[in-house]
Amino acid sequence: MTEQERIMQGYELAQNYYSKWGIDIEDVLKKVDEVAISMHCWQGDDVSGFENPDGQLTGGIQATGNYPGKARTAQELRADIDKAMSLIPGKLRLNLHAIYAETNGQKVERDELKPEHFTNWVNWAKAKGIGLDFNPSCFSHPMSEDGFTLSHANDEIRNFWIRHCIASRKIAAYFGKELGTPAVTNYWIPDGYKDIPVDRKAPRERLLDSLNQIFEEPIDEAYNLDAVESKVFGIGAEAYTVGSNEFYMGYATTHHKLLCLDAGHFHPTEVISDKVSAVMPFVPGLLLHVSRPVRWDSDHVVILDDELQAIAKELVRGGYLERTHIGLDFFDASINRIAAWIIGTRNMRKALLIAMLEPTDYLKELELKGDYTSRLAVLEEMKTAPFAAVWEYYLMKNQMPVGTDWIDEVKRYEKEVLLQR
Numbered sequence: 428m429t430e431q432e433r434i435m436q437g438y439e440l441a442q443n444y445y446s447k448w449g450i451d452i453e454d455v456l457k458k459v460d461e462v463a464i465s466m467h468c469w470q471g472d473d474v475s476g477f478e479n480p481d482g483q484l485t486g487g488i489q490a491t492g493n494y495p496g497k498a499r500t501a502q503e504l505r506a507d508i509d510k511a512m513s514l515i516p517g518k519l520r521l522n523l524h525a526i527y528a529e530t531n532g533q534k535v536e537r538d539e540l541k542p543e544h545f546t547n548w549v550n551w552a553k554a555k556g557i558g559l560d561f562n563p564s565c566f567s568h569p570m571s572e573d574g575f576t577l578s579h580a581n582d583e584i585r586n587f588w589i590r591h592c593i594a595s596r597k598i599a600a601y602f603g604k605e606l607g608t609p610a611v612t613n614y615w616i617p618d619g620y621k622d623i624p625v626d627r628k629a630p631r632e633r634l635l636d637s638l639n640q641i642f643e644e645p646i647d648e649a650y651n652l653d654a655v656e657s658k659v660f661g662i663g664a665e666a667y668t669v670g671s672n673e674f675y676m677g678y679a680t681t682h683h684k685l686l687c688l689d690a691g692h693f694h695p696t697e698v699i700s701d702k703v704s705a706v707m708p709f710v711p712g713l714l715l716h717v718s719r720p721v722r723w724d725s726d727h728v729v730i731l732d733d734e735l736q737a738i739a740k741e742l743v744r745g746g747y748l749e750r751t752h753i754g755l756d757f758f759d760a761s762i763n764r765i766a767a768w769i770i771g772t773r774n775m776r777k778a779l780l781i782a783m784l785e786p787t788d789y790l791k792e793l794e795l796k797g798d799y800t801s802r803l804a805v806l807e808e809m810k811t812a813p814f815a816a817v818w819e820y821y822l823m824k825n826q827m828p829v830g831t832d833w834i835d836e837v838k839r840y841e842k843e844v845l846l847q848r
């Protein structure tokens with residue numbers, strides 16, 4: 428039996444299995460393929476960027492490991508992203524940070540960044556037919572050295588970061604206009620105190636004022652959508668984070684912004700899957716930073732764990748996909764970076780597929796009837812349903828390597844390209 432015949436046989440058995448639960452797999456495959464996943468550029472170079480690639484990564488985040496071959500230039504990074512994307516099925520976008528500007532060797536301050544510094548990225552995205560998302564970079568810079576940016580007490584420093592965010596928003600609008608799909612611009616700042624502060628109020632008031640200044644100019648939502656990202660703590664800011672969950676939830680609900688939920692930005696027993704339906708009635712939509720915290724916001728590569736599946740199920744069960752922008756946020760420097768993208772991004776889509784292969788209406792009926800016994804039995808049954816056969820068929824249909832067949836191609840690229848750097 429050929430590999431193709433084996434996959435087809437598995438798929439036919441799976442079709443038979445799922446049809447008994449009233450699920451039309453072909454319909455599911457169309458839907459899952461259309462969900463855009465925004466792949467983050469910063470997995471490719473450990474969040475170094477091109478402004479000061481040898482400088483220290485600050486802002487209380489860390490990419491640990493020294494696997495060889497990281498991208499050092501925009502050309503290398505785009506080539507690596509091309510390689511990763513060629514091995515990942517479904518609709519993709521790319522999420523850029525401001526530190527990935529191309530300035531032709533000229534020093535351009537972050538508050539002076541312009542669309543022209545991103546034309547290569549836009550041309551590249553156009554050629555690929557994908558959208559771009561964006562982030563001001565409020566870290567790894569002398570002006571963020573003491574851990575404060577948009578909430579800084581010194582107006583000169585705070586205004587610098589406000590100008591940087593305004594410049595970033597304009598760059599994002601340019602992406603949206605050029606590419607015909609709105610860019611999601613996400614605002615995350617590291618601001619906080621290592622030790623217990625006396626004044627928790629003033630930095631938050633300053634952050635509120637900064638955000639209001641940044642968003643003062645209306646931008647067509649066809650070009651740009653703003654999102655705000657909270658965090659519980661960062662390294663060196665363990666006691667107090669200015670942009671906490673309550674702060675940004677309040678801001679997003681009252682100022683009509685997307686709320687960004689990063690899976691690693693809450694207390695270890697809190698999960699963002701439970702937050703989706705809690706915040707959706709109050710915000711225009713969500714940006715997700717799908718990540719994997721291991722004891723802290725470690726940004727490990729996303730695996731197909733319970734929480735990833737729970738996130739996907741919440742989006743599908745609640746009908747929230749249209750109002751949710753799925754972004755990834757992990758950076759592991761201890762393994763092949765292209766493999767990290769492939770594993771994490773494939774897992775996100777696989778989790779969406781599993782979620783769509785669930786008899787949700789039937790489960791909801793059981794729940795409403797109070798038949799919790801059957802609800803549990805069906806949920807357990809679904810854990811061993813033949814979704815792997817559907818996934819294999821989906822990959823084959825999209826001319827993608829099935830299973831771990833992509834590893835050979837990544838190893839070849841590592842040998843011929845990454846290890847030559």
Ligand SMILES: C[C@H](O)[C@H](O)[C@@H](O)C(=O)CO
Nearest residue numbers: 469488562615689724756
């Ligand atoms: C580099 C990212 O923007 C950053 O990881 C941010 O989104 C974050 O999650 C910080 O912990």
Ligand SMILES: [Mn+2]
Nearest residue numbers: 656689716756
């Ligand atoms: Mn994040």
